Amino acid sequence: xxxxxxxxxxxxxxxxxxxxxxxxxxxxxxxxxxxxxxxxxxxxxxxxxxxxxxxxxxxxxxxxxxxxxxxxxxxxxxxxxxxxxxxxxxxxxxxxxxxxxxxxxxxxxxxxxxxxxxxxxxxxxxxxxxxxxxxxxxxxxxxxxxxxxxxxxxxxxxxxxxxxxxxxxxxxxxxxxxxxxxxxxxxxxxxxxxxxxxxxxxxxxxxxxxxxxxxxxxxxxxxxxxxxxxxxxxxxxxxxxxxxxxxxxxxxx
Numbered sequence: 001x002x003x004x005x006x007x008x009x010x011x012x013x014x015x016x017x018x019x020x021x022x023x024x025x026x027x028x029x030x031x032x033x034x035x036x037x038x039x040x041x042x043x044x045x046x047x048x049x050x051x052x053x054x055x056x057x058x059x060x061x062x063x064x065x066x067x068x069x070x071x072x073x074x075x076x077x078x079x080x081x082x083x084x085x086x087x088x089x090x091x092x093x094x095x096x097x098x099x100x101x102x103x104x105x106x107x108x109x110x111x112x113x114x115x116x117x118x119x120x121x122x123x124x125x126x127x128x129x130x131x132x133x134x135x136x137x138x139x140x141x142x143x144x145x146x147x148x149x150x151x152x153x154x155x156x157x158x159x160x161x162x163x164x165x166x167x168x169x170x171x172x173x174x175x176x177x178x179x180x181x182x183x184x185x186x187x188x189x190x191x192x193x194x195x196x197x198x199x200x201x202x203x204x205x206x207x208x209x210x211x212x213x214x215x216x217x218x219x220x221x222x223x224x225x226x227x228x229x230x231x232x233x234x235x236x237x238x239x240x241x242x243x244x245x246x247x248x249x250x251x252x253x
Contacts, residue, residue: 058199064096064126066169067136068202070182070191071121072162078119078224079104081147081161086123088143094131100124102194103223110188110218115158119224122166122194133168137178140165166191167204181205188218 060066069089073081082104090098102122109115127136140163147161166182173180181204185191192215195202202210 055198055200057201058100058124060099060126060169062126064129065131066099066124066126067133068166068168068195068199069123069125069140070162070164070166070194071123072118072164072190073160074109074116074118075158075160076148082119082121084147085143085161085163088146089123089125089140092139094128094136094139096126096128098123099126100198102197105190105194105220106222106224107190107218107220110190117221118190118218120190120194120218120220122191122198124199133165133171133173133178133180136168137165166195167202170205172206181208186210186214187216189215189220190218193220 071082071085086098086101089095100123104119104121107118107120109118144161144163164182165178165180166185168180171180182191185204186208189212192210192212195210196212199210204210
């Protein structure tokens with residue numbers, strides 16, 4: 001089995017591509033400043049409000065650790081890959097429940113643009129108390145491999161499944177293997193938009209609130225699929241999962 005060092009997904013060990021802005025740079029490509037609260041071009045949500053008004057801010061009152069996991073793919077059937085990954089995540093002994101799950105969004109590729117558009121989603125997962133970030137990382141890497149991801153794929157290139165740890169509550173890390181929170185989390189629309197859908201007002205472990213103000217690339221262009229298949233919602237129906245975990249369809253739909 002490939003070691004963690006062979007994986008180059010951004011959540012594991014991210015090295016900016018040439019010309020990529022730093023996480024602290026709040027200008028848009030080309031040097032134009034990003035207006036306060038301005039959405040990325042083409043983004044469907046014009047503000048930090050959730051797509052479904054009844055979704056409440058995420059509050060983990062159980063005392064268990066939780067992680068924010070971003071799902072991405074642009075090879076094959078992304079919805080199936082996400083469903084398979086979610087079922088695998090829900091079955092991990094380290095996982096108590098998948099508390100919240102966004103809809104699937106379509107986004108422009110970031111960093112390496114000469115490739116197909118991506119499908120993206122975000123899940124909030126509640127974990128067993130003894131779970132460590134690296135333990136979760138290694139389990140997610142196994143799920144990626146099981147879904148066809150090669151350890152020697154092109155950095156930031158096409159992939160059948162990408163599972164990134166965006167935040168692991170209460171943990172900040174600068175290790176080579178895993179940086180937390182994800183250093184590009186606030187810059188990528190494909191992370192910000194689905195996370196704001198399911199956890200408006202979410203604050204990363206480093207104290208930074210998730211807003212649209214710093215979004216610079218990976219622009220969301222619409223919905224890839226309105227919702228997951230019913231069987232993919234099953235992990236959210238655990239007795240331990242939050243009662244408002246699944247955003248569902250718009251109230252007027």
